[in-house]
Amino acid sequence: MADPVTPLKLNSNNHNFAWPSRLFPALLPSTTKVGVELRSSRALSTASACSDEGPSSLTHVNADGKATMVDVGDKATSRRTAVASAMVMLGDKAFKLVAANDLKKGDVLSVAELAGIMGAKHTATLIPLCHNIVIDKVAVHLKMVPEQQAVKIKATASTVGRTGVEMEALTAASVASLTVYDMCKAVSHEIRITDLQLESKTGGKQDYLLRQ
Helix, strand or coil: CCCCCCCCCECCCCCCCCCCCCCCHHHCCCCCCECCCCCCHHHHHHHHHCCCCCCCCCCCECCCCCECCCCCCCCCCEEEEEEEEEEEECCHHHHHHHHCCCCCCCCHHHHHHHHHHHHHHCHHHHCCCCCCCCCCEEEEEEEEEHHHCEEEEEEEEEEEECCCCHHHHHHHHHHHHHHHHHHHCCCCCCCEEEEEEEEEEECCCCCEECCC
């Protein structure tokens, strides 16, 4: 059940707020000239969770609330590409060793790039409801970022099919990041993996480009 709500009538620039009275009694004076109808906190969170674009419900959940794999059989085949990225914050000591290719485990950047490609090919095994698709290409590139003592990872995946390759690109970036961590952890355990994100996708119903 939704939280009990005490409606208020507030004429204040037509703003609408929803505060449950039992949670915020101080905001609900007995007499006021404002005109607002309060909605429940659940209604607010639901509204904020739904964007203006794309489906308004989770596609991997059926009508009974159970996890389900999406049937893509009726979708049109198209060229699909996705780009994902991540940052690995190394710190001073690890960064210098990676830059000099002087770590005992070897060439961090080359090994991480290969690991990312291998990871992308195992996406459907790692992510339960992800489709097992034919990947046309995966490219993983690592770049040193001296001003942040970090490594920037960018992974691109492409296919021609009925579903996208966002998860393959994200998995490639994730596995490459973890590989960098693994190869550097003997030097520092304060290495952080941050900013794993989808940068862009093309193909399917709509394209996507990360807002900067």
